Amino acid sequence: MNIIEIKNLKKDYALGKTTVHAIRGIDLAIEKGTLMSIIGPSGSGKTTLLNVIGCIDNATEGSVTVGGSEITKLRDRQITDIRLHKIGFIFQTFNLIPVLSALENVEFPLLLIKKHSRLEVRKRAEKLMDEVGLLSLLKNKPAELSGGQRQRVAIARALVTNPDIVLADEPTANLDSVTGSQILDLMKEMNRIEQTTFIFSTHDHNVLKYAREVVKIKDGLIDNN
């Protein structure tokens, strides 16, 4: 069963008087529960592809269906709700709300949903903090955590709502190799435990071993070679 279906996706950016064709026509189907890596050199369009899948950016042309919803036709409020309920994000650098503790950051999306009791939210967040190995740092603010610890918190937050998909844009780019490996191990483990679809982008070929599926992008198109 496909959790994501992309048909003839094109994305253009206006750069002054020039139009940049970031994605030139991608067709892609991603199965539920997979751990996929999107690789490609810088500027190949992988971040743009993740942004469109994650309802962060709009498609110029084509259709994108996420969890059964054709997202290119939705309004801002509906798009936001899809991000809240169906998608988890792990960003490269900007990660956490600085004024909230690690635990509160994980609780944040659940509190936005407003369906769970305060106790349920707390239990779910603590469980995930335990799974990412940060049970001892629940009350620490982001500024008091290392880069790797912040990414762990971001992973826990991305998973806390039980989303269909977790998108991670170069999650190890700013981490040292050891910490980066730990993060990818963790994502793999969480993919196994939570049965969540993980899609991460990277330009580091060394991380390919963590993915079950790899999509290579070059110049805004899928490189079938």
Add this chain to the structure above:
Amino acid sequence: MGLILKIAWRNIQRHRGKSLIIGAILFLGALIMTIGNGVISGMDKGLAANIVHSFTGDIVLVSDKQESDNVFLEFMGKAVEPINNFKAIKPILEQQDYVERVLPVGKNLAMVLNEDGGTPGNAFLIGTDFKRYNTMFPGRIEAIEGRMPKPGEKGALVPTGARDEFYDFTNIWFMPEGDTLHPDHLTAAAKKDRTALSMKTSVVLMGFNNDNTTTDIRLPIRGVVRYKALNKILGRFVLVDIESYRNCLGYFAAAEKTSAVSAADSALFSSNDENLDNMFSEKGLVVDNRQSGQKRPARQSGAVPTPASEVSSGSIDVDDGTYNLVLVLLKPGESLDKRTAELNKALADKKLDVRAITWKKAMGMIGSMASLIKAALFVFVMLLFFVAIIIIVNTLSMAALERTAEIGMMRAVGARKGFISTMFLGETAMLSAVFGGAGIAAGTIVIKIFQALHFTTTNDIVQLLYGGDTFCPLITGGDLVLALVQLTLVTLIAVIYPVQVARSITPLDAISRE
């Protein structure tokens, strides 16, 4: 909401510098506004108390024919219309349980004739029964020269303000009969003329009648008086006994109704003799008319100067004559507007041809001065807040842009625009509540301190600003509500643009910025 407030509060703490700038502006604005409102409220109350309890009462009855409500201070306006039926009005007023005291008075303009041949002056006359006046406004005027008139005594009480003004016009220094000159009371101009100072102990008033004739009367000055508060305004009015006033203005005097008519004059009325010379052969026209016992229309001509001492001071009912105004003092705590409306209804029901107006209307500009100053202060405070709003908008907008990554991330993980709006509103509302609230509290404390210090003044202009002789600012519930409304408005207006800026931040903006 708990989450939003938590984030808002922590953001305030995180961005202490900006929070303090915004907070300081809100604090100062609220402080100035509270003190200003307190001063104006105190002035409002002081003016009300000093004018109502010294001069006008709460409600003033005027004739239905009276065009302008500004009956006391319309300097160049028409004469105040007469009220000839006070005896019918009086029982109606007595039936109203909210009425404390009543005083009918005459009020109009007269010319102060210059017996030295120079320029004449003008005087606003208040014709009254002195004993009643003292009962209505006990202890509100004090004689600084001479004395207060004895019951039934004819004469004038000249306030210091009026005397100074008379001197400016006539170069005559008026002083009470039987008193000596008080050099320390002389104006600067009078002191200069000290050696050749023209002093008079009586005043000749020329009243204008409604048929373009005039009546002159000479009145002895019994005392020079000073109002205990607001002497600058109230001291323009010369108090004269009601019968002299009526004679001067050509109104019916009460004595006219009770004068004895001689048999000869009686015969004259019944005469069918067409020879008019018989009618005008011996006595002056006015005297004849007054002895006739016939009622003449109000403000009819009576064109012979009449010394006050010649006016009968026998046992008469002064309410038989003409008045211009009826001053009504309400019982403490009564609602002015409500009671004015009720009184108007009662008067209309009886078809008494008079209407009730509030003292504020009767005093024209002075009555509405507190409201005007309050409005001016409100505009000033709003200007202050406008500047504050600009600074707050700028600071918050910068803060929103600086937090693009944070806001973009919140949006990325599912926060709606409404959440971002509420978060910003929450931050500004907290600042308003904390700093604005502190400003209001500090303003209230400052007002309490002023109240305790009990500043007093004898300066007329300062008294006007104080609303009396004591500076007694007052903070009312209404002022506090107004302050809160203004703060809320400022908060809402100041947050609109920053919220728009924050709402427009997308997750993509955050990524692009990174």
